[in-house]
Structure formats: C-alpha cells, structure tokens
Amino acid sequence: MSNQSLSYRSMELLQDYFVNPSLRLRNKLVELNSGLVRKVAHQVSKKCAEPYEDLEQIGYLGLIRAIERFDPHQGAAFSSFAIPYIRGEMLHYLRDRGSMMRIPRRWQELYAKGKKLRKELIEKLGRLPHDIELAGALGVPLTEWSECQLALQNRLPISLDAVVSNATDSSITFGDTLADPRAQQIRKLEEDRLQLQRAMGELEDKTKAAIECVFLWDLPRKEAAKYIGISPMTVTRHLHKGIEQLGTILNPQVA
Numbered sequence: 001m002s003n004q005s006l007s008y009r010s011m012e013l014l015q016d017y018f019v020n021p022s023l024r025l026r027n028k029l030v031e032l033n034s035g036l037v038r039k040v041a042h043q044v045s046k047k048c049a050e051p052y053e054d055l056e057q058i059g060y061l062g063l064i065r066a067i068e069r070f071d072p073h074q075g076a077a078f079s080s081f082a083i084p085y086i087r088g089e090m091l092h093y094l095r096d097r098g099s100m101m102r103i104p105r106r107w108q109e110l111y112a113k114g115k116k117l118r119k120e121l122i123e124k125l126g127r128l129p130h131d132i133e134l135a136g137a138l139g140v141p142l143t144e145w146s147e148c149q150l151a152l153q154n155r156l157p158i159s160l161d162a163v164v165s166n167a168t169d170s171s172i173t174f175g176d177t178l179a180d181p182r183a184q185q186i187r188k189l190e191e192d193r194l195q196l197q198r199a200m201g202e203l204e205d206k207t208k209a210a211i212e213c214v215f216l217w218d219l220p221r222k223e224a225a226k227y228i229g230i231s232p233m234t235v236t237r238h239l240h241k242g243i244e245q246l247g248t249i250l251n252p253q254v255a
C-alpha cells in the first residue's frame with residue numbers, strides 16, 4: 001500500500017473511531033501507524049542508552065493515546081498530531097528511569113550558533129528564518145539541525161516564566177502550560193505543547209509575532225518592533241493583548 005493510500009485509509013478509520021470507538025478499530029490504527037513509532041524510537045535511541053526495542057514498546061502507548069484523542073474534524077494530519085504523543089511517552093519513560101539524553105558537544109555548540117544566527121538572519125531578512133535557511137547557513141543538513149533542536153529543546157526550558165493568564169484567583173505561566181516537574185504532569189508535556197500551538201494559531205498575526213519574538217526567540221522589544229514593523233510601545237500592547245487572549249483560550253483546558 002502506498003503512503004498516500006495508507007494515509008487515506010488511516011484517516012477513514014480515525015473518523016470511524018471518533019464516532020464509534022472500539023478495540024478492533026484501535027488495534028487496526030495502531031498497526032497502520034506503527035511506522036511512526038519506529039521512526040521516533042530510532043531518533044530517540046540515538047540520543048540515550050535505552051535499547052531501541054524498549055523505546056518502541058513504550059512508544060505504542062503514546063500512539064494509543066494519540067488515537068484516542070485525535071479529532072479528525074480539526075484538519076490536522078494524524079502523523080503531526082501523534083508524533084509528540086509518541087515522543088513524549090518515550091521521554092517520560094527516560095525521565096522515570098533517570099536516563100540522561102546523550103547530547104553531543106558538537107550539537108550543543110551547533111544549537112548555540114543557531115540561536116545567535118537566528119537573530120542575525122531576522123535582522124537581515126526582516127522575518128523569522130526557516131529551519132532550512134538556518135541549516136544552510138550553519139552548513140549542516142536540515143535533518144541534523146532538526147534533530148539537534150529536538151534534543152536540546154527537550155532538555156532546556158524556554159521562557160517558562162512568561163505569564164499567559166492573570167486571572168484574579170490564579171496566574172498561569174508558559175511553564176504551567178508546558179510541563180510541571182511533578183511526575184503526574186510530565187505526561188502532559190507534548191499534549192500541552194499542542195494546545196499552546198493551537199492557541200497561538202488563534203491570535204492575530206502581529207500579536208502572534210510579538211509573542212514569538214519576545215517570549216520564544218528572546219528578542220528585545222526594540223528588535224521585535226523593527227522586525228514586525230511597529231513601535232516598541234505597540235509591541236507591548238500586542239504582548240498584553242496576546243497574553244490575555246492566551247489565558248482565555250487556555251484557561252478552560254488548564255481547569
């Protein structure tokens with residue numbers, strides 16, 4: 001069966017499962033999408049000491065969680081939806097076992113260069129550079145740059161103290177929406193990242209750009225203003241507006 005036929009068949013079954021879930025349908029979906037688990041297990045096994053076979057078995061738990069939570073009416077590809085669940089289950093397993101991800105020193109240096117280069121390209125291009133542009137400027141294949149980012153970002157917190165909700169009875173930060181150090185909340189890491197991505201997608205373009213520049217890319221507000229084409233004061237207004245909107249969108253999910 002070709003990849004296109006496989007994807008079409010999988011989506012048909014996902015729609016059936018969404019309407020009338022059953023163990024038979026779920027098992028069939030696991031079988032059709034087992035390649036996603038093998039792909040992620042292969043990537044993660046290269047960065048840790050755990051056997052590939054163990055990671056593969058753990059990954060199927062993430063695939064099942066993704067099948068149970070996928071809404072075919074949202075328009076997202078199932079593979080894009082499922083991979084964070086699969087990877088999250090493996091990373092949770094590694095954290096529980098106390099395994100440390102083996103991050104090559106070269107990747108640590110590459111990540112640092114990439115972060116610096118991103119700011120330079122923003123200044124030069126007047127926009128956020130694409131990963132393929134960063135990889136080309138760094139002189140590495142796109143696949144290596146993507147894996148380097150994955151490995152480092154799974155270990156390094158980014159702007160976790162940024163407040164996204166200022167409700168009268170509680171305050172919610174980016175850290176709250178991404179993960180909590182307590183074990184029972186770590187499992188929600190990838191799911192919460194997806195929720196945050198969807199919430200960001202509902203913001204106006206300039207509001208979204210302001211939050212991305214300041215909170216995700218660590219740009220000073222003056223540089224963010226230059227990139228977006230607005231004043232620093234307007235950047236601040238967009239940040240307040242975006243934070244309030246994210247809080248409204250995320251609050252029901254957090255609750």
